[in-house]
Every structure is written in structure tokens, then in C-alpha cells.
Amino acid sequence: MTDPAPFLLIEDAPSLQQLYQTILTLEGHQVHGAVTAADGWEAFRTTRHPVALLDLMLPDRDGLDLMADMLALAPETRVIVITANGSINKAVEAMRAGAHEFLVKPFDDKRLLAAVENARRAAPNLTRLPPAQVGPTGELIGESAVMERVYATIRSVAPSTATAFITGESGTGKELCAQAIHDLSGRAGGPFIALNCGAIPQDLLESEVFGHLKGSFTGAIADKPGAAAAADGGTLFLDEICEMDLALQAKMLRFLQTSTVQPVGATRPRKVDVRILCATNRDPQTEVRAGRFREDLYYRLHVVPIHMPPLRTRGEDVITIAETILARLNAEEGRNFAALAPGVRDRFRAHPWPGNVRQLINTLRNVVVLNDGPVVTEAMLPPDLIAEASPTSDAGPAARTAAALHSEDLIGRPLAEIEQIVIEATLARCNGSVPRASRKLEVSPSTLYRKLESWRQRRDAAE
Incomplete structure (x- = not known):
């Protein structure tokens, strides 16, 4: 039986492109073929294929970067990456970045068809979850x-x-x-x-x-x-x-x-x-x-x-979580807070939240217990949060970052530390999207993923 949506195959070697396409077509699959990253991206933007087979070594673009853009546009797509025997590390990196599976050349028909079948079954465009299962689950909050x-x-x-x-x-x-x-x-x-x-x-x-x-x-x-x-x-x-x-x-x-x-x-x-x-x-x-x-x-x-x-990489989730917590604390404490002032929203977006959601809860509990509504203002925030505030309450993340980089606080700091501040602020502005942030910073997504992982390991080791 033919699948309701075609697969995308991006392979720059014409002979392999034809071979893979023939194997898949004989099994009843529709396949869109592309030999360059540009052609593959154009096809994907139009169709958003539920399953994509992607060679990581393409003539016009790094396959990992292309995969990052594909998953940013359609996170539900199942990407099977294809790599040569000498590039196993790159395949592992792709798996960490969201690939569904990887194939190492040369592989036989059975291995290819098994990988495609597993991806087909997992792809939500082909076996969609009931509507009740879409979005946040349990007590977790956020849509980043x-x-x-x-x-x-x-x-x-x-x-x-x-x-x-x-x-x-x-x-x-x-x-x-x-x-x-x-x-x-x-x-x-x-x-x-x-x-x-x-x-x-x-x-x-x-x-x-x-x-x-x-x-x-x-x-x-x-x-x-x-x-x-x-x-x-x-x-x-x-x-x-x-x-x-x-x-x-x-x-x-x-x-x-x-x-x-x-x-x-x-x-x-x-x-x-x-x-x-x-x-x-x-x-x-x-x-x-x-x-x-x-x-x-x-x-x-x-x-x-x-x-x-961490909360600092989740973009607008910090506001969604804050508003949900505020409503709960209102009921618990008998208060009437109805909203966060614009300046408070900006401070929340810019704050690094070393204590993550637990720190955000404690901050709002402090505000609710010591004040009354209807709006949470900057003057109500705990002193430590105010002390770390940006120069202007109505400045966006980019303006706050630019101001911080020119402030006395950062003069003399190591370049690596300043780099981390800029990257995390850019991620916050991009709602936690590494591919979008990488385009703004003009670096590859894989570079950002490596830096984020190294910072996480360093923080964990220090705790």
C-alpha cells in the first residue's frame, strides 16, 4: 500500500540516489529525490515530509545544519541520516541533535527498509497521536x-x-x-x-x-x-x-x-x-x-x-510558567494578581535563573506574600533580581545584551564568559530554537549544541 505522504531522499551520488529510490519504490513508497541540500530544503519546505533520508556529506551544505533546519520547521519529521564508515562520530552527533536513526554505508536492502519502516511507524504524519495527547503533559508547562x-x-x-x-x-x-x-x-x-x-x-x-x-x-x-x-x-x-x-x-x-x-x-x-x-x-x-x-x-x-x-534556554516558556504559577499562588494566598508588568516580563526573560523553575516559583511566592495586585511590578521583585536587572525595563533581549556587553560589569571578563552570555540571550530571543539562534550568530547548530552541552556538564560538575 502506498503511504499517504512521500518520503524525502537527499543523496548527492546519482547511482546511490537511483538505487535507494528503486528499493523504496518497489516496496510501494513514494519518494521525492534531491541531490543537493538546496533542492532538498526547497522540497521539504513545500511538503514537510514525515520521513527523510539524509546523506550527511552534501556538496553545498553540511548535512547536520540542514537536518537542524528541517527539525526546526517540522519537529515531527523522522530523519534517517546516512554516513560513510569513517564518519560514525558525525552520525552519533546527528542522533544527539534529533535524528531518528542512522545508516552506515554500505548497507543492504533489508537494513534500509527496516530503518524506513521504523521511521514510518513513528512519524506522527503517518500514525498521528490523538488530539488529547498533543502539547504539555502532567504538571509540566511550556510549549518551546x-x-x-x-x-x-x-x-x-x-x-x-x-x-x-x-x-x-x-x-x-x-x-x-x-x-x-x-x-x-x-x-x-x-x-x-x-x-x-x-x-x-x-x-x-x-x-x-x-x-x-x-x-x-x-x-x-x-x-x-x-x-x-x-x-x-x-x-x-x-x-x-x-x-x-x-x-x-x-x-x-x-x-x-x-x-x-x-x-x-x-x-x-x-x-x-x-x-x-x-x-x-x-x-x-x-x-x-x-x-x-x-x-x-x-x-x-x-x-x-x-x-x-534549563529555564534560560526555554524562551517564552518562562512567561507562561510565571503566569500559571501566579494564578495558583493567588488561590493559595487569597490575592488578586492578574498580570505581569511589561518590565517584569523583560526581566524574567533576561534573568539566567540558576535555580530554574524552582527559583521562579520562590520569586513569585515572595511577591504574592508581601504584596497585593492586580499587577506584578518591578518594585515588588526581590532585591537580588532587581540588582541583576538590565538598564531599561522596556528593552528587548537583544538591547539588554548589547547594553550588558558595554557595561562595566563585563569589562575584563574572559571572552568565553561573554560568549556564553551572548549565546544564551540569543537563544532566549529565539524561543530556545538552536537552528534559529545559529543563523543569527552565523555559526553551525552543531557548534551551539556542543557549547550548550559543555556548559551543562561544567555546571553539573560544580554542584
Whole structure:
């Protein structure tokens, strides 16, 4: 049966273009062919193909840059990248930037058709989600491109039994992400147990996870089931899992392999049915290399990675979140705030929010508790936020950045630090879109992705 929408094939070698197109056509697929990035982009802008096969080595443009533009225009497109054997690193980079799958030349007919079939089934233009499943999920708020990708991953992983490994800075909503996965899963009727491994002393953490029997240690005055047993039939969310010591990591690995728990002081293990979700604000691979996190446990847990983006890269989401929080706090505190003043909106957009959404909530709670409406003004903001404000409240992000670069505060700072300020401000103006920001800054999207990742790892390591 012919698909309702054609596929796009961008391959500069005429012989391979003809070969791939013939294989796909014989299987009943419609194919639009292009031999240059320019022709492929023009075809994609017109049709927005649900599946695209893209050679990364094109004569007129880098394939990664083209893919970034395609996904910025149509994030639902499933891109299969094609690369030569000597360019595996580029294929991996493409996967990190949003590619659905990659093929390494030479590949046979079966490999090509399998990749296309997987992409066809996943493409929403061909198998569309019900309208109720479009947009934000659970308690998560925002409609930026980076969050739409998070929502898509949550909906894909939720019905499965796979372990999700959630990363992100403190305050980005990792627990809300885990809760959303649980709520959309077949275990939604079961318990959701969240345990913060970094908030519990290490000598008590084993008991908190696996439980203990009365008298098993000093202070054990009664039996305690533990979080793993309490989550039986549901989901156990282990936050800040990289804070768990190595001895307990070994027991956690055994738990994952056997689905049994043995409380401290017990002689027999107990079978439980628990789905594990975990999160950390550290870089787990760095922790593995440093010997602080077991490699075998990492690979057992790191099945579906989900990265929660920092608030400063989410563009207008900061305003959407602020308005939603303001309405909630109004009800809680009996206030009558109805809006944010334009100057407050500008300050919120420009602020780096090192504490992310949690800091934004605390800021608004401070305003609501100490003031009354109907409009949140700049004078109501906490002193630390006012001190970091831009020169003029009605200036846009670009004007604030330009003013900052000419201020005394930045004179003498390292160029790398100034570069980060400019890039993050540009991303904010582009609503978090890396491809759009890269065009404004005249650099490739892959360069921005690498810089953002290096800054994230540096921040995680410093925490």
C-alpha cells in the first residue's frame, strides 16, 4: 500500500540516489529525490515530509545544519541520516541533535527498509497521536521546541517497561517528568514513590530503599517496608541517584536484575513488581569515569535518556510558567494578581535563573506574600533580581545584551564568559530554537549544541 505522504531522499551520488529510490519504490513508497541540500530544503519546505533520508556529506551544505533546519520547521519529521564508515562520530552527533536513526554505508536492502519502516511507524504524519495527547503533559508547562521533544519522549516511553534516566539541573522539573511517565503508563493506578537519595544519610539509605526488620540495627524499633516494597505494582523514582554510595549501588543492581528486595535483617528476599525511574543533576558518564558510579548499573538504568532543559534556554516558556504559577499562588494566598508588568516580563526573560523553575516559583511566592495586585511590578521583585536587572525595563533581549556587553560589569571578563552570555540571550530571543539562534550568530547548530552541552556538564560538575 502506498503511504499517504512521500518520503524525502537527499543523496548527492546519482547511482546511490537511483538505487535507494528503486528499493523504496518497489516496496510501494513514494519518494521525492534531491541531490543537493538546496533542492532538498526547497522540497521539504513545500511538503514537510514525515520521513527523510539524509546523506550527511552534501556538496553545498553540511548535512547536520540542514537536518537542524528541517527539525526546526517540522519537529515531527523522522530523519534517517546516512554516513560513510569513517564518519560514525558525525552520525552519533546527528542522533544527539534529533535524528531518528542512522545508516552506515554500505548497507543492504533489508537494513534500509527496516530503518524506513521504523521511521514510518513513528512519524506522527503517518500514525498521528490523538488530539488529547498533543502539547504539555502532567504538571509540566511550556510549549518551546525543546519541551515538545521532552513531551514526545515521555509519551513514547510511558507505555513501556523501560527505565528512563532523567538528567537536568536542579529545579528543572525532573520529578514532574517522572510523575508524567507514571501517570501515562499502565501503572497509573499503582503507587508513585519518590525518594531523594541526596537528602538521606548514606547509613540510612539502604533501609529507606529496601526496608528493615525490627531490631536489625540500633533505632529499628519497628518493621519498615522500604520504598521499593511500597512501590510494588507502581513506580519507584530515585532522584539524585548519583549520590548513592557504591555498596548500595551493588544491591540496587541486584534488585534490578532479580526484582527482589531483602530488608535489612531479613533472611529471605521478597519478589516485587516495580518500574524504576531515576534522575540526577550530575553528568552520569562523568561519575562513571570518576569511579563514583558503577558502570554496569549505569548501563542497566540508562535505557531511555530524557534531558530536562534549563529555564534560560526555554524562551517564552518562562512567561507562561510565571503566569500559571501566579494564578495558583493567588488561590493559595487569597490575592488578586492578574498580570505581569511589561518590565517584569523583560526581566524574567533576561534573568539566567540558576535555580530554574524552582527559583521562579520562590520569586513569585515572595511577591504574592508581601504584596497585593492586580499587577506584578518591578518594585515588588526581590532585591537580588532587581540588582541583576538590565538598564531599561522596556528593552528587548537583544538591547539588554548589547547594553550588558558595554557595561562595566563585563569589562575584563574572559571572552568565553561573554560568549556564553551572548549565546544564551540569543537563544532566549529565539524561543530556545538552536537552528534559529545559529543563523543569527552565523555559526553551525552543531557548534551551539556542543557549547550548550559543555556548559551543562561544567555546571553539573560544580554542584
